[in-house]
Amino acid sequence: MVDDTPPNELVRLWRLPIGPRLGRPAGLDVDLVVRTAVQLADRDGLSGATLPKIAETLGVTPMSLYRHIGSKEELLVLMNDAAIGPAPTFPAPVNDWCPALREWAVSLWSAHRQRPWLTQLPIAGPPSGPGAIGWMDAGLRALRGTGLDAGAKVGVVTVVSGYVRQADLLAQQLEQGRRTTGLDETETNRDYGRHMSRLVDPVRFPDAAELFNSDLFESASPPATADPAQDDFEFGLEVILDGVAATVARAEA
Incomplete structure (x- = not known):
């Protein structure tokens, strides 16, 4: 018999129910961990969303996070799915896609x-x-x-x-x-064009030399x-x- 039960990472990704919980509701869950990770990444970049920093922000131990995410790699998938935001809504085009x-x-x-x-x-x-x-x-x-x-x-x-x-x-x-x-950008393009026009040999790189000797980079607006x-x-x-x-x-x- 084929087991079509979703793996744990998909259960967490789709926030599927995992059965009744006994005792008080947990103060920590997947949504809170992911939301905190996204906030840290927004503030400090991806390097700021480490498990120790997430745990410190939430006032828990890093090991406690593993009850809600399977790994650092899984956390990145969860973060991406949460942070990408809603897709645009539009009716299916009839003629012009x-x-x-x-x-x-x-x-x-x-x-x-x-x-x-x-x-x-x-x-x-x-x-x-x-x-x-x-x-x-x-x-x-x-x-x-x-x-x-x-x-x-x-x-x-x-x-x-x-x-x-x-x-x-x-x-x-x-x-x-x-x-x-x-x-x-304008200054960068101008300097790039001037340097390349001096360095690029028209015999060795004829088409590139033609480009750099044009006024493209000088006239860039x-x-x-x-x-x-x-x-x-x-x-x-x-x-x-x-x-x-x-x-x-x-x-x-």
Whole structure:
């Protein structure tokens, strides 16, 4: 007989009942541990959400936390599912899937930008909690009216969400680099172009040399939005959506 009982980590992730408790209600539970961990990560970054710091904040011993989470790795999954926030709600598009998928991607980008530590979390497996499944459901809903089969829809959602995550990671690292140099984005681009134009050999790297000898980096203007990474993100998203459109067209041909 196949045992279809969910493992303990899924029981905790979905907050399933685990049977009657005897005596007084416990003052500590999964929700409190995860909520405290998220608050610490929001304040101090992911490195601030260690088990000893969570225990200290709650006034308990670190070992007592293991009655509510199975491991540090499980805690990270719980944190991600709680912190990603609700997925966007929209009706399934009848004809044009693109605006809905764009809204989904932009909403996911905003969630990551509000909590930079989300991108630092390891990917332990496919979506498995109610928060992550909610985002998956919304992404699939955007593609409901297309001719894509189930596997292709999952592939599109995976590619777009992966782009969001990587774009946020790149933006964070570039922002850290600018803070180190003290230069803004326009100054950084200008200096980069000038240095590369002197270093790049046109014989060895002809196309790169042509790029660096153009006026692209000298004429770069400040980003049009308050977030220096926003324009780059939106450009890349449109490129990906164009690719999705080609995939949908082939499926519907």
